[in-house]
Amino acid sequence: MKDVDDKTIVTNISAIQEAKKYICELAEKYGTSKDKSSLQRVINAKRAKIWEILTDTLSRKIKGYGTFPKKFAEEYDSDINKLIQITNSIK
Numbered sequence: 001m002k003d004v005d006d007k008t009i010v011t012n013i014s015a016i017q018e019a020k021k022y023i024c025e026l027a028e029k030y031g032t033s034k035d036k037s038s039l040q041r042v043i044n045a046k047r048a049k050i051w052e053i054l055t056d057t058l059s060r061k062i063k064g065y066g067t068f069p070k071k072f073a074e075e076y077d078s079d080i081n082k083l084i085q086i087t088n089s090i091k
Contacts, residue, residue, distance in 0.1 A: 047090045
């Protein structure tokens with residue numbers, strides 16, 4: 001399911017390209033060098049974000065979206081905790 005329309009995608013890509021161009025101009029202007037991001041840093045950042053999202057979706061934390069059915073809460077939390085365990089195994 002596509003939750004962002006094509007016009008928004010094109011606009012976002014254009015903004016990202018503009019930002020990249022401007023960053024290059026600033027690097028030249030201020031004499032800074034390019035810094036390569038390590039893959040490990042990217043993995044760690046993505047893992048942390050996934051963990052945060054999963055933790056925030058536990059049944060006791062999603063009350064702002066309505067009452068979670070108690071009959072499903074234990075099984076649901078168990079499933080989310082399994083995903084958190086899998087996420088924690090990413091190195």
